[in-house]
Amino acid sequence: MGQVLKCISPIDGSVFAERDTLDRDAAFAAAARARAAQAEWAARPLQERIDLVMAGVAAVGAMNDEIVTELARMMGRPVRYGGEFGGFNERATHMAGIARDALADIAVGEDETFKRYIKRVPHGVVFVVAPWNYPYMTAINTVAPALIAGNTVVLKHATQTLLVGERMARAFHSAGVPEDVFQNLFLSHDVTNDLIAGRAFDFVNFTGSVAGGQAMERAAAGTFTPVSTELGGKDPGYVMDDADLDAAAETLIDGAMFNSGQCCCGIERIYVHESLYDDFVAKAVEIVKGYKLGNPLDPETTLGPMANVRFADEVRAQIAEAVAAGAVAHIEKFAEDDGGAYLTPQILTNVTHDMRVMRDESFGPVVGIMKVSSDDEAIALMNDSEFGLTASLWTRDVARAERVGDRIETGTVFMNRADYLDPGLCWTGCKNTGRGGGLSIIGYHNLTRPKSYHLKKVTG
CATH class of the missing domain: 3.40.309.10 (Aldehyde Dehydrogenase; Chain A, domain 2)
Structure with missing residues (x-):
């Protein structure tokens, strides 16, 4: 049986939203669908992936009037500040604009005997665990470049901003991003740990507390799954x-x-x-x-x-x-x-x-x-x-x-x-802030892996 996640509004302490979590089997099935969809998504032309992601971003923008009030009810930010779409769009737009150069092959040398180069290839399935304090902007930091780079994405959002991932998935699907390519899942901590430990994902991006980051790393121990963390600061x-x-x-x-x-x-x-x-x-x-x-x-x-x-x-x-x-x-x-x-x-x-x-x-x-x-x-x-x-x-x-x-x-x-x-600079930290780097060209490098080609030509 799954659990029930409840968003308690800080305005008056009432339950603003609630959702049932997936049980273990359903969660692994969702991750398997993301993996099955990844190769076809990555095979699409880069410009097509960029266009679909940016259409999804625009669809989120079209919801902004509803989102601003919804955010106020979920996490208390005053409506006078107008939500997060400005930063959300700025970050996605920048990452779309640099994608071709950031993901380009690295030429090492070619002559009559050899052709050598390094490709940037997607990890596969990227798991994004997003926080409640800037729920749209922190999520898009990884969601946009991960999808553009050819990964499929599974998003798990904080309970305090329970409806954000649901809205993002709805917007991206309405823009043409396939449902299995970008999924929003409601997950318990135990099932999340099981998914990471079970190698359901090829890359984990977590933003949250130090204790939460440590839990992610423990779950991934021995799997060799990269875990990128941003754990706050002083x-x-x-x-x-x-x-x-x-x-x-x-x-x-x-x-x-x-x-x-x-x-x-x-x-x-x-x-x-x-x-x-x-x-x-x-x-x-x-x-x-x-x-x-x-x-x-x-x-x-x-x-x-x-x-x-x-x-x-x-x-x-x-x-x-x-x-x-x-x-x-x-x-x-x-x-x-x-x-x-x-x-x-x-x-x-x-x-x-x-x-x-x-x-x-x-x-x-x-x-x-x-x-x-x-x-x-x-x-x-x-x-x-x-x-x-x-x-x-x-x-x-x-x-x-x-x-x-x-x-x-x-x-x-x-x-x-x-x-x-x-977004042109790498968002990163040190010490207990965690390790990893989002946005900029380095963000793309972290969301892909290098693959080297050493091709000997037949000359005789």
Whole structure:
């Protein structure tokens, strides 16, 4: 028997959607259909696959008015922000545009005796396990290039955003992508583990928690199935003495608070040069006091509830522990803070790395701000983390940003911006953020395998 997955709306705690999971036999049958369909899909001309994928993307865009409200109900993002189609389309469009060059044969040499080259060939069946915080954009990072490269795709979406995979599959099928080529499945953890351990898939892409990534790797142990993981972060911002103070405050605080702080590359800790520290903190507090916490269906709301009460409870616990240890909380409790999913955004100072709020992933609307006196001090603090996804550097000096960036243990270095995923760059991390790389030409290389051809010509 399967289980019942329930999406609990953070707006009011009601059950917004529920779906039955597949039992083990049905799940393996679905994976087998994906495998059977893969060779024919890969044999289609590249341009045909690109056109079908982009038609699927457009079909998702046509649903956007419904999607925006649906996302608010499922995970709490305010409708005023208009959903995710802009980034969804940008990423798919970029990957479609670079596909021909990224997947082209690598010529090694040809003469009258030999022809040698390396092809990029699809893995086969790609399993995408997507998170709830940016459910469309994180999924398309892999779904679009995997399909374009000739793989078939099985998508498993987070329970909190239960309807996203269903909508994506419906859109892509309506555009002409065969049903067995792109499948959305509702799966329990146990059946998911059985599928991975049973070699139902040829590549696994997982975005989520460290514990979830570890579970994926354990399931794949001994199968030699590649597992690509992006497991979140504790991303720092560093405001140098020559920074544009207003721009730094506006961007870093938005990066810390947008989506109620539930961003993989959101800013979770900020280090500010002592010469700008007081002014930065004052501006940060002013910005946060201007937020409107409330029902995400209200177009006036700028900060919605966290996606789940247990996520908010963890953030409250980190804040309370920090304050008990001497941190200063600058934001008084908002009237709309109900002790549940609706949580007051918080700025903390007098924080140290002994506090969990500066060490553990918060994934909520809280940020700690520390004073530093030098690049060396800031670098040491930025690297004092088990995570390594992005870092945001604020300076007018590009060379200085490059020097500092070279010393930071992170997957991406931003200068004078934050919390953005550029599809032309490899989205990757280090340490407990996981390993792998999505988007860019490297994303295609990870979703294919090299196959070498060494062809000796008959000359006599």
